[in-house]
Amino acid sequence: MQVISRSMTPKAERTTSLQPSAFDTLSEPVRRWIWQRNWPSLRDVQEKAIPVILAGGDVVISARTAAGKTEAAFLPLLTRYAEHAGSADGFAILYVSPLKALINDQHRRLEGLCEGSGVLLHKWHGDVSADAKTRARKRPSGVVLITPESLEALLVRRGVEVAHMFSRLDAVVIDELHAFIGTERGMQLQSILNRIEVATARDRIDRIGLSATLGDMSLAAEALRPGKGASVTIVEGKDEGNGVRLQIRGYLLDGTAPGDLTATADDRDPPGKPPEPFEPSTVPAALASDLFRLLRGQSNLLFAGSRANVEVYADMLRSMCDEASFPNEFFPHHGNLARAMREEVEARLRDDPRPTTAVATTTLELGIDIGEVETIAQIGPGFSVASLRQRLGRSGRRAGKPAALRMFVIEPPIGKGRHPIDRLRLDLVQSIAMVECLRAGWCEPPLPAGLHLSTLLHQVMALIVQTGGVSPTVAWNLLCERGPFQAVDRTLFAELLRCMATPENRLLEQSPQGLLMIGETGEKITESYEFYAVFATEREYRIIHDARTLGTYPLSSPVACGETIIFAGRRWQVSEIDDRARVIMVKPTRAGKPPHFNGKGAAVHDHVVATMRAVLASDEAYPYLDPAANRLLDEARSSFLDLQLDSRSVIAHGEGVLIFPWVGTMKLQTLTLALLAREFKASHFGHAIELQECEAGKTLETLQDIADSPAPDGKELAARLAQPALAKFDTFLSDHLMTLVTMVERISAKDLPLIAANALGIDTTHEVA
């Protein structure tokens, strides 16, 4: 394996106990607890965070996984608690986590510390008994570990008790803050925290966000305290990692060595044939045997990219173990697998000495405790540099061991006649670009806030139920003016309220006094336990074998009785389907294909695509490529020159034209819509736009015209985009409101002239802002 950097970041300097330390400023019981742990010293991030949190105010603590962020927040907060002297007059510290599993981990971690400090510690999520919640609610005190949804339920169902329960609240800790930024769930959490401050008549309750290190931490600060990010203190821990070992390995889809063009028969392919997305089940033989050889015998994470691919690779590697008469050590892990099965894999990784490779989707990227793994493997380039960084942080945590990551990239065989997109080896080039971005310390900044009207609609109803009724002005002031929906002005808010009150929607009514009340349909929605979450979920079947639930399967991808599927890493035949109970019964069999899950499409950032062009245009050698990947890169670069993409971005191809604007997915989408609006047969894939039955001259003219025209307002472009209801309550929005959401969140019309200029190749070194 190649070493790109022996230590990407400097090793932590050891603090000795002789130096003056933040330790001395902590309360006696907290110091005693640390002393009992036998810690040689506080970690870097803890030394830095303790004085800041003791001083009060909003704080973002950023550091890698397992750097001790939780203690960095709780050691000083429990010290603060000791000074206030605990009382049963309200909860003192609220900890919010995106995952129930994380709450269970943190409860274990904080139990002794809280006990030593005489502070009650409550777990509060859907798996916790109603009885325990009632007891905590009747005598509110100490620390509560809770999910956003349980917190929403508490506010909605116990609105009158909110002021009392939280009147003494000293601070809110938000774990995995980065996972909330720019999402519907993040908007909901910000809104809930704001509602608590208003209900308790507090101007501000300290917020402490725990985050992975992002490119620009000021955006995390803004997410912690919307509109007042500048007042948030940012504490960044040193990366206490041991460097990174990284390799990109290349494979050809049919198993022939890259560069061995004679082994393929591509010249027969018609020139206009678009590249075919390969079936997830196609794994090159060389890749299969390399994965088996490199991963077996130690513990690893293999990120396979999709749930279908997780099934294929887990099943394949398990049967390779069977054939070699080895015990199996490859196990699937994804969101549709039964919780019990996923917990078995997590426990085996954490507690079992036997080597274990979890074949996973993004489920194992977050902070769930799985202990130490030796290497990380990934199929394909993935979709973001941020996720690559998170994955890397999952290995190399043991002293002296560097993080190790291998990316396995599959490219189709090519010949002269193949499609330019195949010839450019864009998956390999994207993998290199992502690694180069990572080496440069860049990663995707969080998305700027959208309108989030679906979630605002939800918060209007939640606020009404919590308070028993509010006036439109009070609701706007609370949710939009001082709350997180700051992109929504009074006029737009009024339009949303009218839309909610239509005879079709019946979510709202207005009392003769002008108070907003819940309408007939609104009653049904807010009374259901499904109300509390703001993200949309698919309806699903349960897959059962021998009374054991293996997992769930989307209703939208039906399977037939007798059909064979790969699920939970094994092969099954569907023996019975009960549509009313929504249950699929299966029995073991020998054959099978992976199930079909619906994805919603990925968005690659502008900077990554700009870096891809730079990789193609340069002759820099990358020490982390294996020989096959090097040959693929050579092919890509000679195709790039061959197609003259170094000096132009529009090329004729077959009966049509290809445009390479070298911009991210959202801008590529926007230019495609603008071309559709001008009657072109346009579609985008693989970082390019294809125009059918069209010539290069006319394309250049049109691009020039778009580049020279003022940016459109986007309404017309948004109306062209198919607008499926993406967010949970989008179905209640009028066409006009839905178009506004699309305009703001899914296209970038204001950049259109610059995008077209880029596509003309006027100035390809200039990155569109």
Add this chain to the structure above:
DNA sequence: GACCTGCTGCGGCGTG
């Protein structure tokens, strides 16, 4: 060309 996350109140029944 993708992934992930969450859930109350109450009626009915069995048991100590």
